[in-house]
Amino acid sequence: MIFRILALGDVAGPNAVKRIKEELCGIRDEQNVDFVVANGENSAASNGIDIQSANTLFQYGVDAITTGNHTFKRREIREYLDYTRGIVRPGNFPPDTSGRGYTVLYCKNLRILVMNVLGVIYLEPLACPFHTVDRMLKGAEGKYDISILDIHAEATSEKIAMSHYFDGKIDIIFGTHTHVQTADERIMQNGTAYITDLGMCGPDDSVLGIKTENIIEKLTTHMPVKFDFSENHVTLHGAVFDYDTDMKKVVRVERFVR
Numbered sequence: 001m002i003f004r005i006l007a008l009g010d011v012a013g014p015n016a017v018k019r020i021k022e023e024l025c026g027i028r029d030e031q032n033v034d035f036v037v038a039n040g041e042n043s044a045a046s047n048g049i050d051i052q053s054a055n056t057l058f059q060y061g062v063d064a065i066t067t068g069n070h071t072f073k074r075r076e077i078r079e080y081l082d083y084t085r086g087i088v089r090p091g092n093f094p095p096d097t098s099g100r101g102y103t104v105l106y107c108k109n110l111r112i113l114v115m116n117v118l119g120v121i122y123l124e125p126l127a128c129p130f131h132t133v134d135r136m137l138k139g140a141e142g143k144y145d146i147s148i149l150d151i152h153a154e155a156t157s158e159k160i161a162m163s164h165y166f167d168g169k170i171d172i173i174f175g176t177h178t179h180v181q182t183a184d185e186r187i188m189q190n191g192t193a194y195i196t197d198l199g200m201c202g203p204d205d206s207v208l209g210i211k212t213e214n215i216i217e218k219l220t221t222h223m224p225v226k227f228d229f230s231e232n233h234v235t236l237h238g239a240v241f242d243y244d245t246d247m248k249k250v251v252r253v254e255r256f257v258r
C-alpha cells in the first residue's frame with residue numbers, strides 16, 4: 001500500500017492560510033494524500049505563528065505543523081505548544097523551552113514521527129542540530145513507523161550535510177526557511193527521500209512573501225522598514241512523498257506546485 005505524504009513549505013501570511021483553507025481538502029482528495037505536514041512559522045499576520053492561524057491550518061487539512069526561528073514571536077503560542085501534539089518547534093532550543101521538538105501522530109494505523117530542528121549557520125546559536133536529531137531519534141525509538149524531519153535552515157550546505165548524515169536513518173527529510181523551492185528532490189543512496197527546500201506557500205510576486213517595495217526600501221536606504229506580506233496571488237509549494245508500507249521505504253518524491 002502507498003501512504004502519500006504532502007509536505008508544504010513555509011506558509012507566508014494570512015492569505016496563504018486562506019488559500020490552504022479553501023483548497024487543501026480538495027487537493028487531498030484529488031492527489032490521494034493521506035497525511036499533510038506544513039511549516040507554519042510565518043502564518044500569522046506580521047510574521048510568527050498564532051493560535052488562530054495554527055487552528056485554521058489544522059481544521060482545514062494539515063495534520064502536523066513544523067516551525068522555525070520565528071516560532072516564539074507571539075507570546076500566546078507558548079502555552080499552545082505545550083498542549084497541542086500536532087505542532088512542533090525546533091528541538092535544539094533549550095530543554096525548558098515551551099513545546100516539543102518531535103511528536104508521534106497516528107494515521108491509518110501508522111505512527112508518524114515528525115521532527116523539527118533549526119540550523120545554526122547564520123541563525124540562532126542553538127544546540128548542534130545533528131546531535132539534537134540523534135537524541136530525538138533515540139527518544140522515539142520503537143515508537144514510530146515513518147519518520148519525517150524538517151530542517152529549518154539558512155545554509156543549503158547545512159541541510160545537505162544533514163541529509164547525508166541521516167541518510168537511511170530517517171525516511172523523509174526536507175528543508176524550509178529560504179522560501180525558494182529547490183530542484184534537487186531525490187531518494188538518496190541509503191533510502192532517505194530528500195529536498196533542500198520545499199519553497200513557500202505565498203505570493204510569488206514578492207520578495208520571499210514580503211511586499212517588494214518594503215524590501216527594496218530596506219536594501220537601498222538601510223533604514224528600519226515595516227515588512228508587510230504581499231497581497232498578490234498565492235502559490236502553494238512543497239513536495240509529495242510516496243511511502244510503500246510493504247517495502248517500508250519511500251519509493252517516490254516529486255515537487256508540488258499549485
